[in-house]
Amino acid sequence: MKTQIFRYVIVGNSTAAAAAIEGIRETDGEGSIAVVGEEKHFVYGRPLISYYLLGATDAERMRYRPADFYEKMKVNAMLGVRAEKTDPAKKMVRLSDGKVLGYEKLLVATGSRPFDPPVKGIESVKERFHFMTMDDALALEKALSPEKRVLIIGAGLIGLKCLEGIAARVKSVAVVDMAGRILPSILDEYGAAIVQRTLEEKGAEFYLSDSVAELESDAAHLQSGKTVPFDILVVAVGVRPNTELVKDAGGETGRGIAVDERSRTSLPDVYAAGDCTECFDVTSGQRKILALLPNAYLQGHCAGVNMAGGEEVFDNAAPFNSIGFFGTHVLTAGSYSGERYVEKGDNAYKVLFTADGVLKGFILVNLPERAGIYTSLVRGRTPLAEVDFSLLERAPELMAFSAGARREKLAREV
């Protein structure tokens, strides 16, 4: 079969891919670009699927970029096909439809996929869904109806956003999680309790420090001995990065594809970005999978610029997350180590973590205002000796910076 050759081939069609296209076009206005997307959809914001079910957006508004994006960016979008194999020696990618694409630079932005827990009987559940993609959401939506009971396995970001999206459209939602609190990856006990109350007020039921021992087609038997009947099962226990395209070609991978601060993999002319990668978290000093949309964009953009011969370095990756449930906003960043500054309110919560003379991370529940000032301190590893931290404890303010630093920020083009 004839090999089609592109200057840039991008495998994946989500945030990192769109960012890479924009990065490439900032540097190279003409070089041919092919995007290979397994999903048939125009690039959309993946985290929007819960808002879709909630009715806060629709397919039209979910487009991540304007409808003429591919056209304007001169992108050959091949949607509904999978990339199956790369051959870095020949600089070729084989697609599921048999086509072979040649590339000068390849970006692997394949994201991740959800996995099922090894629970007995899981195969017997007909109405069983994941909650990652638009197609997942559309499938789930078809199953929803006001008399149905939903069980969600996993009280993480995906499980609970799903809960928010469907709560008003079904009879009941129950959530089971092994952890002792909800959102264990981003919240501590106190913060989690606030969010849990919000969700419980909307009728959600929680089975925490518990897990599903066995599944029947319409009931889950928990380790604790309880039985939770359901009509619909949503499995949101976790995801695995899609590393195969690089791994199988001999590229270095850990849990995710290993990339450097220019989004390069260990394979020549192969870049990777987004949820399929692991990168260096400046707040913990460890290599991590930062499966977060902003991170995907920043990595993808960096990859695009470098693929096109430009210079961009992305060396301040850090986890940060803003997520809301029925008006309760949880904004977090960084890593939770070191000394804590804590403020507790009935429905609000603030923790600032400081160590090694910098702000390492923070948890803000229902205190979103100007949180980015904290985030910039975390990402910038700004020495606290340069700021008035007593002011920052009270609220995020630029007043906490020196007059000179304020001038740098405010009195010139940034």
Place this chain on the structure above:
Amino acid sequence: MNIYIQPDYEVVRNSDQCIACRVCERQCANGVHSFDPDTGKMKADSTRCVNCHRCVCLCPTHALKIVKSDDTYKINANWDNQTVNEVYRQANTGGVLLSSMGNPKPFPVFWDKMLVNASQVTNPPIDPLREPMETRLWLGKRTAKVERDEKGRLKNTLAPQLKLDVPILFSAMSYGSISYNAHESLARAAEELGTYYNTGEGGLHRDFYRYGKNTIVQVASGRFGVHKDYLEAAAAVEIKMGQGAKPGIGGHLPGAKISADVSETRMIPQGVDAISPAPHHDIYSIEDLRQLVYSLKEATEYKKPVIVKIAAVHNAAAIASGIARSGADIIAIDGYRGGTGAAPTRIRDNVGIPIELALAQVDERLRQEGIRDEVSILVGGSVRSSADVVKAIALGADACYIGTAALLALGCHLCRSCHTGKCNWGIATQEPELVKRLNPDVGYKRLVNLVTAWNHEIQEMMGGMGINSIEALRGNRLMLRGIGLTDTELRLLGIRYAGESL
């Protein structure tokens, strides 16, 4: 026991308009406005209000006005409310009443009783938009002798002159009485307008030496801030003998206004009251004055004109004659309506004479004595408009000092509370939070606007009279007629009554 004194003015808030944005509260240094969290509404304490209108001007919904209180004691033409209240105030405190800015009493304003001529038919008016109209002038002695060197060439024996592009200068206002930003505004405006501002007796801040060629520095009885560099920096030196707002007394800058910067500029201790004596302790005669004039000329190598400034008092003409003979290049006369940063109320309101009469008499006297060209004459002490300038020049002035008008341009609302040091407009204060309210970028442009506008108007009026040079207007009293004036007033002003032909 203190007798409660009802405030003269009341703050009135239109509650339909007020959105409780609290801008008034934040902008009032006197603490008039406050927000009442119980009612969710703004309140005002009129007893603290000085009627500076800062809140009125900044209120975004124009919800505020300040009105004269209609509270009154029994009507009494002799003992009016203010007179009675002043007695109460002094009985309460035992203090001398202090005031600021110019005399507010209803004395006659002679500017408003003089009318300007215009050409008709026989002597055509001039359109300043089409033809040259010269407002440039020079101040200084005009009595050059014709001398030639050995090669027969003309020697320049002309005394040093001040060149003005407009017949308007900014009056002496010291750094201390007014703020750094007010000074910067005046200095930058003077530079752009091609005229001069005057340091007053507050010294010259080191930042403003760069405006030296547009600066007149003052040497006053306290000698504050006077040193070699100060004199050298300036375009001219002014000896201040008196001030129109407070003739016969010295100055008093309260210690609270003497910040570190003011202290350094004045070369006096920080935080201690600065007292300028009533007289110069080395001047008790014209001969003594001549010594100081020549000391300053010597110090500045005869390159700078020396001005002698006096308050307009009963004997101004004779004093001016003496000054002209003391060697001074310019005489400045300050009328009794001139402003001040602080003066005892009784002095301000009762001492001195109107500038119009003093000017007319000084000019007349110097002419009679044949020494008018020995000196230029500057007048100030309430020159309020371009019409006042035109009339002053026709009465015999070379140019006018404006002080109050300049401060108004900077935002002053004539609340006459300069002496409290809490000027809400950032002019007559040294409190940094208040000083910053006057951004010189804004202030200087407003001054330039004002003087530029006046100069246009002056040109229009000159053109109307058929005069195309400001020099030709000087002392041209035929261009003036009096209205509503007595024979004595007409005589003193040296003008005819309206309707009287030549």
Place this chain on the structure above:
Amino acid sequence: MKRIYVNEKWCLGCHLCEYECAFAATGLSDMAKALKGKKIYPKITVEDGGSVHFAVNCRHCTDAICVKSCISGALSKGEDGVVRIDKNKCVGCLTCVLVCPFGAVMPAPDGHAAMKCQLCTDNACGTPNCVAHCPNNAIVYEERP
């Protein structure tokens, strides 16, 4: 491009800009009618600290982290350099609030979206209203390096 800059030296902390900003957003001609009895949600924030005051609003960063972080593509940087938010696309996740280093993107009052200064290109003011009404020229709209 022309941006709004606040000169700290001249900011009086009067907070007029906040009200003028909120007023501009209403599209009404009478401020009292527009704002009386209402809590305001300005897109410019005045910080006060003793004698230091300054207002902060969107810097329209050349490399805008809010645009890069937006999960819905609601934030974009126009060809004119103005960073805009499409309220219709915004789902109110507040990621932009979380990442803006100036604290210049804020939750909108309806709770379902974020909002930010768009240099009054989204209303009929022409000159940004905070600039036009700053009593001390502390807020300026100009080109700077």
